[in-house]
Amino acid sequence: MKGEQEGLRLLAMVLAAALLLGAAGVCFAADAPAEPVIVAQFGGEPASVPATSPSAADDFDEFDAAYSDQPLVSDPLSGWNRAWFQINDVLYRGLFRPMAQGYAWAIPPRPRTWVSNFFTNLLFPVRFLNDLLTGKWDAAYMETSKFVANTSFGVLGLGDVTGGMPKNWEPERPTADGFDQTLGKAGFGPGIYLVWPFIGPSSIRGTVGWVADAYCDPVTYGRFTFLEFIAIRAYKNLNELSLQLEGNEYETLTDGAVDKYAAVRDAYIRYRAKKVAE
Template sequence: MDGSDTRVEAEQATDGGFVDLEDEFGAPQQEVNDPFAGYNRAMTGFNDWVFLWLLNPVAKGWRAVVPEGGRTAVFRFFKNLLYPLRLVNNLLQAKLGGAVEETGRFAVNSTIGILGLFDPAQAWFGWEAHDEDFGQTLGVWGVGSGPHIVLPFLGPSNLRDTFALAPDWSLDPITYYAKGYPQQIGIWTFKSVNATSLDIGGYESLKKDAVDFYPFLRDVYEQNRKKKIEE
């Protein structure tokens, strides 16, 4: 896989994160249900501090000692593990083509791709990942987003997507392979550090461009989720 392939995958490392936000920057504004604006703004400030002073420095250190190819392979491994989540939600949304392609990707990448460290399914056959989660499934079923909520450490969300976290976590193999909550949190933290290391500077760039960071993140998150549900 050449350098351009690695860069493309690196830019996809924060699903629903900085890359998606940048894609939506400047999109038409829509009214957001935000009755908890005071709390949400405060929690955004807390998450901003955690990112800038904890997550980002660790991610920079990780980037300094591990080559980009290795970090991208780690990202692919974790993405491959989430096959059950993508499969079930593609099926629940009646996206049978996506479910079939996801199954083919998992079979090829888990074997030829060495447990998902490489992505021959995309490189050789053009099979793309079909990222679907239970929040999107509920949206397809007609469930409204509800009020906007900023979650500690996890960032922007809404009532529907917050409710969907439990089903999504139940389809994450880490939930079952890890021995207890501390190990689960450790693995998820490492996964986040690795993903962040592939997009160093993206968050700061967004923050610099935003006049008021909280409503910017809020509006773009809701627009992005709406777009994914409608696709």
């Protein structure tokens, strides 16, 4: 009975923290990044945050071209979703982004990148377990190698000492980014579309995956008070957003969109379909 109470208490704490300060960026990259931001070598000048493609707009064009045949997600809660999308958008532009801009002005890029690398390294269990569950054995091996190297020689993951390694350090398929991807590969569809307060776009599958990821996050098991736990999450998200101010994907997608809500919804679903296909 005591064990069940502890489990329910842990789940309640995780969900409450998510609803309060789940993702300050209100972007559909709600998942933790699969790779560290490769800027955090301890010497030399910090580089700019790398992009996986020339621009965020190109990324969305690729999603549209490759996944335009994906059926639209069921959206029976569009009233709720649109209302919270509007609130989240106002909070992002009026509160979260200005806070991130002030933080970026006060803290140089290199220390902010060390923080990002630290949290990315800390989320190794999420990536490793999902690599195993999806049969990405080479990715699981590479993740383990990077974790050991960055923890040992990168001062607990502050430095990404493997960032400059040859491409043979990269697995054949991209490493798993969480249980949402694993469930998708197992054949589970996204279910209905959801927009969570202060978090942003998700789905039934994405929500279940997020909770499972939280149970694999070492921070969840730290001996923190509830407020300390929230503060850690909030700082992680604020720091991450400060590194994404230039070429922010959410702003690229919504600025000038006729229907911002539909644009974010469709891009999110196609992006998750792309991740499941990897």
